[in-house]
Amino acid sequence: MKIISMIPARYSASRFPGKLMQNLAGKSVILRTYEATVATNLFSEVYVVTDSDIIYNEIVSNGGKAIMSLKEHESGSDRIAEAVANVDCDIVVNVQGDEPFTEAESLRKVLEVFKDDTKNEVDLASLMVEITDWEEINNPNTVKVIVDQNNFALYFSRSPIPFPRDKEAGARYFKHKGIYAFRKQALLDFTVLPMQFIEATEKIECIRYLEYGKKIKMVETEVQGVEIDTPEDLERAKKLWK
Numbered sequence: 177m178k179i180i181s182m183i184p185a186r187y188s189a190s191r192f193p194g195k196l197m198q199n200l201a202g203k204s205v206i207l208r209t210y211e212a213t214v215a216t217n218l219f220s221e222v223y224v225v226t227d228s229d230i231i232y233n234e235i236v237s238n239g240g241k242a243i244m245s246l247k248e249h250e251s252g253s254d255r256i257a258e259a260v261a262n263v264d265c266d267i268v269v270n271v272q273g274d275e276p277f278t279e280a281e282s283l284r285k286v287l288e289v290f291k292d293d294t295k296n297e298v299d300l301a302s303l304m305v306e307i308t309d310w311e312e313i314n315n316p317n318t319v320k321v322i323v324d325q326n327n328f329a330l331y332f333s334r335s336p337i338p339f340p341r342d343k344e345a346g347a348r349y350f351k352h353k354g355i356y357a358f359r360k361q362a363l364l365d366f367t368v369l370p371m372q373f374i375e376a377t378e379k380i381e382c383i384r385y386l387e388y389g390k391k392i393k394m395v396e397t398e399v400q401g402v403e404i405d406t407p408e409d410l411e412r413a414k415k416l417w418k
Contacts, residue, residue, distance in 0.1 A: 184252035208276035277401030
């Protein structure tokens with residue numbers, strides 16, 4: 177089974193433009209993420225896929241591998257699907273460019289899903305981490321996920337799910353961490369499926385897979401890390417790096 181990693185990287189992020197080129201302990205966020213992904217030793221190849229000359233040059237000038245997108249894309253999945261179409265591989269792991277604390281243990285858990293999936297039921301696998309802070313549970317920047325008894329995703333939302341009408345019911349809340357492992361065909365299918373209204377409303381791309389009946393297996397991890405969505409996240413990341 178040939179496994180590669182693709183890191184989609186846009187320069188003009190809406191909430192924090194240029195965030196991937198921000199300095200994190202002497203190196204850019206995107207270079208930190210690339211190096212962390214390579215350091216897991218789980219992939220035969222790691223690429224940054226970008227529409228930005230600045231990001232492309234940042235990776236290549238530091239000895240890394242980068243691919244320029246040929247056209248504009250609405251989502252990271254679309255961007256890496258274009259890049260991976262002519263690449264020989266079975267599994268593609270999408271690591272978000274703003275995840276400099278990417279580590280091997282969590283990625284290994286995600287990849288185990290496909291080794292155990294003898295019936296080929298799983299289209300993609302992803303990570304979730306338990307959250308208990310009510311401010312984070314209610315924060316729309318934190319995407320939450322609920323799963324069935326076999327840890328297949330039922331729904332993703334920016335709202336608290338499940339809604340705590342009965343706080344004594346013992347619900348656990350999980351944050352979706354933006355690392356996906358796809359079967360190559362599931363990723364190529366994504367690009368030809370039109371966006372539906374639920375995805376368009378929530379602005380969460382993995383909802384598209386659920387809307388079209390794809391199976392997403394979620395894997396629980398205890399590794400929090402910091403995803404850099406805002407300037408405040410960058411400050412937290414700098415403290416954590418020290």
